[in-house]
Amino acid sequence: MINHGKQLGKTLALTFMILFSLSINPVSAADQLTLNFTDTDINAVIGAVSEMTGQNFIVDPRVKGKVTIISNKAMNADDVYQVFLSILKVHGFAAISGKHVTKIVPEVNAKQDAVPTLTRRRKNAGDEFVTQVVEVKHVNAAQLVPILRPLVPQRGHLAAYPSSNILVISDSAANINRLMTIIHRIDQATSDELEIIELKYASASEIVRVINQLTRQVAKGAASSGAKLKIVADDRTNSILLGGDKSRRIKLRSIIAHLDTEVDIGGATHVVYLHYANAKDLVKVLTSVGKNIQKKSKGGAKAGSSRSAANNTISIQADETTNALVINAPPDVFRTLRTVIQKLDIRRAQILIEGLIAEVSVNSVESFGVSWGAAKINDAGALANDAPVGVVNFNNSIESLLSTPPTIGSGLSILAGNLTGATKIGALINAFASDSGTNIISTPSILTMDNEESEIVVAQQVPFTTGSFSSTGTGGTTNPGNPFQTIERQDVGLTLRITPQVNEGDTIKLDVVQELSQLLGSAIGTQPITTKRSIKTSIMVEDGQMIALGGLIEEKLVEKEDKVPLLGDIPVLGWLFKSQSTSTEKTNFMLFLSPKILKDAAMQTSVTGEKYNYIRARQLDIRERGVVLMSDDVSPLLPEFKEFLKLPKPFDEDGQSETNNTSDETSSVDDNLDDSASTVTPPDLEDVALDERDKLLYQQEIISKKNKQSILNGDVF
Structure with missing residues (x-):
């Protein structure tokens, strides 16, 4: 009873002291208060603050302790409440504001309670426990967590939500404001802006x-x-x-x-050096573009002075010696012209076009035995309505074509076709060359640029009389007339003009004009008679594909007479010693073309090596057979193509070029070349470095020579 009485006395004394301190420290204004507590129970302080501010509090049972407050400055109710929140924070408690009541709980459990959630920064933030949602704009929110974590007390909460790039912070409002200041300084635009x-x-x-x-x-x-x-x-x-x-x-x-300032110099003169295009060809294009730009600028602008009109003068000239353009134009016009020049001054592709031009008779086509789709010709010499135009298709294997050739029906003629697969021009030449009824007119090969016309002419200049004139005169010996003729020389022979155009996907458009003219044996008076066969067409072909063109069919009536000399010339009785025959010969004019795009220097070198080694292989073959009537002489032989591609010789340790071994090797090669042609053995095809086409041709020639030699020696009988 004594202890209980003492405790009750202390409580009453404490309450009296609080009321006394409030009553004895008033300020001039009724709402100004000062707080002074010395070792006072926190629950008593909570009750006093509730009286001062009018706030309703719910105190957690775990809220216990003594509070000491020393203040000499008068405060209003709001300031008293902020001081009270600071007191709670110092003692490890937090005030969680609700709708009608404020809960006071241990700060450790505050983040798990229904604390107020803010999305904007609070200006006058105190120590109340809140949750702030911070939107990060320029940096990754997850990267800020390790930076801010040490600044958040253990009882607080800090987390990032990557999907929305936001931060969630639970702590006192004052500390959250501090963290937001740091976030704002870090969340700035980086160099990627x-x-x-x-x-x-x-x-x-x-x-x-x-x-x-x-x-x-x-x-x-x-x-x-x-x-x-x-x-x-x-x-x-x-x-x-x-x-x-x-x-x-x-x-x-x-x-x-x-x-970026206007320079009024009456136009500017610039020199633009071209890399690939021709300066003279670009002048016309650029002049037209410049005039169009000038018209648009005049239409959109107001009328100016004569000086401004002079400044808009455009002049474009070509300097052929340096392949450069001299342009005088206003800056804005020159910028446009320079862009056009950059687009046009590019390296164009080069195309290697290989061809075969031949005449094939109907009989020779039958013996040749190639499987061809063709158009059937009726008795009147016209195309039948139900006859399709055929397409030539060679097998990829040349051996299958030579071993089992398909047949072709009589009365058929080749019109047009498309050779697919890996068929090459060289294989066709060999097949035609083995047919006595086929006349190979030419095997042209030409290298040209994209969209540039190339021309091959193999002809003779034949004079043709185009006019005959005589000057007027009185006649006689004093003033006779002066007759004269005008003569024009024309090409009679083979003319091939091709213009390639490389399209998307390495598809090549070919504009082909082919003409073959020949002199006939007969003539009218002094004028020669010529025949002319020509093809003019545009076709599309893939890179490396072979295309076959034909259909120029010629029919000849051949009369032949066989007789015994002298006896066949006797009238009437001579018919017993002679015979006459009349035959009709039809020939078909055929053209094969195979374009190949050479995209870089390596492809050009490869093609050049093929042609070079082809000629060298023929020289080796001639050297093997020897030169007729000149067996002691050695036929010329080109060096290997790879010698033109050698790099400079390396240097030894003494800084000398390693050329001694090379000299020895060269001398040994020369010694071998000086031997008799009869002792030279056929070179290995691998050493000659031929491609597949040249190897095949070379092998076929060697086999043909061996067969002929066997027949002459009687080995086949």
Whole structure:
């Protein structure tokens, strides 16, 4: 009872002291209060603050302790409440504001309670426990967590939500404000931010070139002071894309603004050196483009002075000696012209076109035995309505074509076709050459550029009389007339003109004009008679594919007489010693073409090596057989093609070129070449470095020679 009485007395004394302290420390204003507590129970302080501020509190049973407050400054009710929140925070408690009541709980459990959630920064933040949602704009929110974690007490909460790039923080409002200040300083635009600067007078690519050169020179003399600048020119819109540190971008903007000024010099003269295009050919195109630009600028602008009109004068000239363009034009027009020049001045592809031109008779086609789809010709010499135009298809294997040739029906003639697969011109030449009824007219091969007309002419100049005139005179010996003739020489022979055009997907369009003219044995008076057969067409063919053109059918009436000399000339009785025959011969004019795109120098070297080694193989064959009536002489022989591709000789340790061994090897080769031609053995095809086509031709020739020699020696009987 004594102890209980003492405790009750202490409580009453404490309550009296609080009321006394409040009553004896009033300020001039009725709402101004001062707080002074010395070792006072926290529950008593909570009750006093509730009386002062009018707030309703629910106190957690775990809230216990003594509080000491020393204050000499008068405060209003709001300030008293903020001091009270600070007292709770110091003692490990938190006030969680609700709709009508504020809960006071241990701070460790506060983050799990229904604390107020804020999305905006609170200006006058105190120590109340809140949850703040922070939206991060420029940096990754997850990267901020390790930076901010040490600044959040253990009883608080900090987490990132990557999907929305936000931070969730639970802590006192004052500490959250501090964290938000740090986040704002970090969440700034990085060097990846881009800005677009539109130019009015200067060229975007020229400005970028100047700035890049300036940046490189500055970087040589000083170390990098931050993130690198990114600057790109967009010639289409004449704009500059600028990215990097903001302070450095501001400096560059001032430089660009200074360079992008109008220069009134009455037009500017520029010299543009071309790499691939012909300067003379571009003048016409650029002049037309410049005039169109000038018309548009005049239509959209107001009428100006005569000086401004003079400044818009455009002049474009070609200097053929240096293959350059001299352009005098206003800056905006020159920028457009330079863009056009860059698009046109490109390297064009080269095309190697190989061909075969031959005459094939109907009989020889039958003996030749190639499987051809063809058009059937009726008795009247016209195409039948139900006869399809055929397509030539050779098997990829040349051996199968030679071993089991298909047959062709009588009355058929080759019209047009498409050779597919790996068939090559060389194989066709060999097949035709083995047919006595086929006349190979030419095997042209020409290298030309894309969209450039190429021409091969193999002909003789034949004179043709185009006119006959005589000058007027009185006649007699004093003033006789002066007759004369005008003569024009024309090509009679083979003419082949081809214009290739490389399209998308390596498809080649060929404009082909082929003409074959011949002199006939007969003539009218003094004028020769010629025949002419020509093809003019446009076709599409794939790279490396062979195309067959034909259908120029010629029919000849051949009369033949066989007789016994002298006896066959006797009248009447001579018919007993002679015979006459009349035959009709039909020939078909055929043209085969195979274009191949040479895309780089390596392909050009490869094709050149094939042709070179083809000739060298023929020279080796002649050397093997020997030269008739000149067995002691050695036929000429080209060096191996690979010798033209050798790199410089390496140097030894003494700095001397290693050429001694090469000299010995060369002398030994020369000694072998000086031997008699009869002792020379056929070279290995691998050493000759022939391609598959040349190997096949060479092998066939060797086999043919061996067969002929066996027949002459009687080995076959």
